[in-house]
Amino acid sequence: MTLPVETFFLKPDAHGTLQQQIQQMIAQGILSGRFKKREKLPSTRKLAVHLGVSRITVTIAYTELLANDYLASKGRSGYYVSENAPSPPAFSATPERQDAVDWTRAIGQKFSGAATLSKPLDWAKYRYPFIYGQADPTLFDHTNWRLCALQALGQKDFTSLTTDYFDQDDPQLIEFIGRHTLPRRGITARPEQILITLGAQNALWLTTQVLLTQRRNAALEDPCYPALRDILSQSRCHVTPVRVDQDGIPPDAIPPQTDVIFTTPSHQCPTNATMPMNRRRALLNRARDLDALIVEDDYEFEMSFLKSPSPALKSLDTDGRVVYVGSFSKSLFPGLRLGYLVGSEPFIREARALRASVLRHPPGHIQRTAAYFLSLGHYDALIRRMGAALQERRKVMEEAIAARNLEISGRGFYGGSSFWMLAPTGIDTEELAQRLRAKGVLIEPGHAFFSGEQPPHNYYRLAYSSIPSARISAGVDLIADEIAATSPTGPIY
Structure with missing residues (x-):
């Protein structure tokens, strides 16, 4: 070059x-x-x-x-x-200059420093990657995704590739979501009630910006998706964490004066709890009594390979108070960054205007490629293939966990792709993760999911979405051995 x-x-x-x-x-x-x-x-x-x-x-x-x-x-x-450029330099390097700006005063609001989840970019090089949310190349349909991307690059789709939609979206993708994806969750929606987003996290950010102010109150699950807690903190609203139980967020624990309730009823993050139907109705009634809105993050509902998923909370909503968040990033691949919001038209109108002022719209080529992949049946075939593989891996992991007497704190009874684990008291899973990483094992420490100044440090998440079945048992053995070596309660057999 x-x-x-x-x-x-x-x-x-x-x-x-x-x-x-x-x-x-x-x-x-x-x-x-x-x-x-x-x-x-x-x-x-x-x-x-x-x-x-x-x-x-x-x-x-x-x-x-x-x-x-x-x-x-x-x-x-x-x-x-030259291949042999000399070192040390014959000329002195230019010294790094110090800014004259006092950034501690210049920065009006900080967005860094929060407890976040981190995954090494080279995770696939580890032999035992028990990490969540990464695409498994052995399961992904590379061929058909590539063909759909090429089709979307064709002359027929030149408009979808090159047009500035401003605040609109690809009509083919909107039509598929409205006619096929949402009805599977019991939801009916017009195109005016659907907005494409850059993944679920972008959908949650748009929702927070539209619904919450410094004078309003939000309730969120504890533990929860860490990025949601950061988003709410950035909005400067009043946030109340509500500790979940085996059925999700307890409606009676939601405080008065709450304006917006954030929940993951189909698959609580990270405990994997599924909210039963009677609690879903109770949550809707609680929201009605408070005149509050509910933001439903329906992630991983496609991974219900053990039983058919329960209807979405949005499908039970007769008041229009539920805003529904969906995503294709988890089920296809996280780098896709493609999700959607479903809500009443006045809300979607404001979210659409906000999105247009920030990023206008997700790339048209990505939207059209996804529309083809979905409409041609490749997505459903991929979900079936993933479900079968995850069911096998889950069984192997359950047996390995039971054989080593590790404690499962939460499991998805409908499926999912991970177990929420509890280490013995006195084990810091952040330190455990560092030691295991040196042995080729990746786990996710759990403290980042909790609110408060002193979160528990003995929870961790084991995912089976990115590791082949043949390696699971050996990886679990390494985890159990490392816990036993440092556990104050003695070895785990």
Whole structure:
């Protein structure tokens, strides 16, 4: 690759002759890592015209750098960064300057520093990746997704690829969601009541921004999806965590004056609890009594391979007070970032306007590719294949956990892709995770899911969505052995 001539410039306050300035400019580019080995430099003529100097000045600078082995010459093809560029540098590196801005005062609101979940980017290289929400390449339908993407790139779909929808969405994707996806959850909705989002997290952010202010109150599950807690904190509303039980969030524990209730009734995050029908009705009644709205995050309902999923809370709503959040990112692949909001038209109108002011709309090509993948039946086939694989892995993991007497704190009775685990008292799963990582095992510590200054540190999550069945037992053995080695209560057999 040839380095763009625009990346070369002379500093107005530089010292020395023009030839020395050019020589130093190129050397510093190499020593700072901006210019990589084997990259081609602009020709002496192009660089001379760009810098406004004579060609002989550039040629002399190149020749000096060639002599010092910063550059290499390949006959008539030009000059390249040498494989043997010297180190330490012959020229002193430019010192990093300190900003004159006091950022502690300049930043009006902080968004970093919260307890978040982290997954190593190279998770697939670990032999025992018990981590949640990553795509398994052995299960994903690469071929048909690629064909759908190519189809969406065709001349027929030129408009969907290139059009600025402004605040609208791909009509084919909206139609499929309205006619096929939502009816499976017992939900009916018009196109005006559906909005495409960049995943469920973006949907939750839009919802929070529209519904909550500094004077309003939100109730959320505890433990919960950590990013939701961060989103609510950023809105500066008043937040009340409500501890969940084996059936999800208890309606009676939701405090008075609550304006919005956030819940995951089909598959509580992270405990995997499924809210029974009588509690769903009780939650709707509690919201009606409070004149509150409910935000239902219906993630992982597709992974109900043990039993048919319960109808969505939104399907039981006769008041229009439930806002429904769905996502294809969990079931297809997390990098897709494609979800949707369903709600009453006045709410969707405001969420649509907010989305347009921030990002206008999710890319049209991604929307049309997903529409083809869904409508051609590839999505349903993928879900069936994933369900069969996850059911087998779940069985193997349950047997391995039972054999080593590890404690399951929560499991999805309808399916899902993980177990919520409880380590013995005194075990810090953050430290446990670090030790296991050195042995090729990835687990998710659970403290980030809890609210409060002193969350429990002996919970952790074991997912089976990204690990083959054949490796599960050996991985669980490593976890149990590590817990036994540090447990104050003695070994686990």
